[in-house]
Amino acid sequence: MNFPSPQDRPELRELLAFYLEAGVDEALTEEPVDRFAEAVRAQNAAHAASTAEQVSKPDRRPQSTNAQGFAGTATSDPPLAQRTPATAAVPDEAQAQLARQLAAQASTLEELREAMAGFDGCNLKFTAKNLVFADGNPNAALMLVGEAPGRDEDLEGLPFVGRSGRLLDRMLAAIGLDRNSAYIANVIPWRPPGNRTPTPHETEICRPFIERQIELVGPKVLVNLGGPSAKTLLNTTEGILRLRGNWRSHTTGNGTTIPAMPTLHPAYLLRTPAHKRLAWRDFVEVKMKLRSLS
Template sequence: MTAASPNNPIDIADLLAFYASAGVDDALEDEPVNRLAEAVQKPSERAPVAATPARESAPPPPEPSRPDMSRLPDAPPARAPSASATVPDEAQAALARQLAATAASLDELRQHMAAFDGCNLKFTAKNMVFADGNPNAAVMLVGEAPGRDEDIEGLPFVGRSGRLLDRMLAAIGLDRTSAYIANVIPWRPPGNRTPTPHETEICRPFIERQIELVNPKVLVNLGGPSAKTLLNTTEGILRLRGNWRVHMTASGTAIPAMPTLHPAYLLRTPAHKKLAWRDFLEVKAKLRALG
């Protein structure tokens, strides 16, 4: 194709047709530029190319109008949180102490605990685990809290730990007809998690009153949490176990207490079963001495 010139309309038409076939559909300059003439200029002689003007951005979409709140109906009043969402507070702890103190029998204590809604663990447990065994027995054993099997059956120590405890009792001539078994916490913590100090404290009046009503000759604390709660100590169970302590009831009765290892711990650490065996021999000797 020959060079185009302004005086040759045929060449200009051919050039425009060439641009169209090449996909050129928009002019970038207000005035036409002779690119062929620029090709023969030296770099220092070339005129600076004007910057391409930025295209105007589209205007932002209009902001959505807000509703006129004055024309909307009044919102319903907020409902108070349900009992299942209640977190125990000092008022509930005080109520637990009051209910426990007014229970004149184990049956009445059970009824008070069943009606008590101040502990959030109650709303995630299937059953309240009150006790098992003979309330007239000379020995009472107290663990920490129910597990999955205990929650299902509503009885303490019925799973693997319970079967081991039965064998431990049988080794000193006892069974569930000659022993009374309970827990500090009567409701299973979800997922078998450790009860919080607040949950333990709110349940403490119930187990203390339960011990007072049973009035055993000997108390056996199964595991560190039971020993720390009922013996008011911060010592670990490995230092506590094997040494006689005293549990004082609200009425001032002193009950000999033997802290020992929890059956669940013994299942995980079989080598320490010999320590628990020594503790249970101490319990046997104490019961014989007390008649």
């Protein structure tokens, strides 16, 4: 059977262009996988195995007589009210602990980069092409932190190099700065597949690395680009539209307090150009803060 090529079907070409723009640039497997069906099959298999084991092992415990004279099976299990509930384990806590240890041991940015490159505790690493560590001047007074790399950033191994990055460059230029006078990083150093939102567990695993990165850079001013960056580094649950324009503070592991300005992410501004005026106000505040601290 001959299938039509994208050139012969305009709607297919448009669909592929849409997927590419959304960041879906490769298939992780040759065939689609129904993860829900896999989970159900595994659960059914485990239940069947458990049932078969119980049937094959007759109950040989001694019989006892209860107070009413009925025979029953003797058991050493405590009453239900006295049983201690099982403690739920936090998924990936061991990997988060390892990330904290590796981050704390890094005494320079280069050591931190090497530690992150060798860290296999975050599943995002295995679908990303590159570690996106940072860009700009590590000695700059201003540090900007976004959420996670996109397709272009993953390909080049640098943060904010796509459309959002070009807008960020213009925003920096508006206050007299560029990438040589700022340092740029992300909370998550690996691109989530298809540009999906990182899970809370992935964020917590990566959190020690960005916190140590900020501590090693020691900027005078921190700018949180977007809600996820602000919520992670400022320990808040407020939305970015309520946070933006108001100075907050980020405290590093060594106790240093850095003034932080939450603002709108450039990707959001590309979708909502009317809010660029809000980001402009925030960057003017940053400019004035830098001037007062210089």
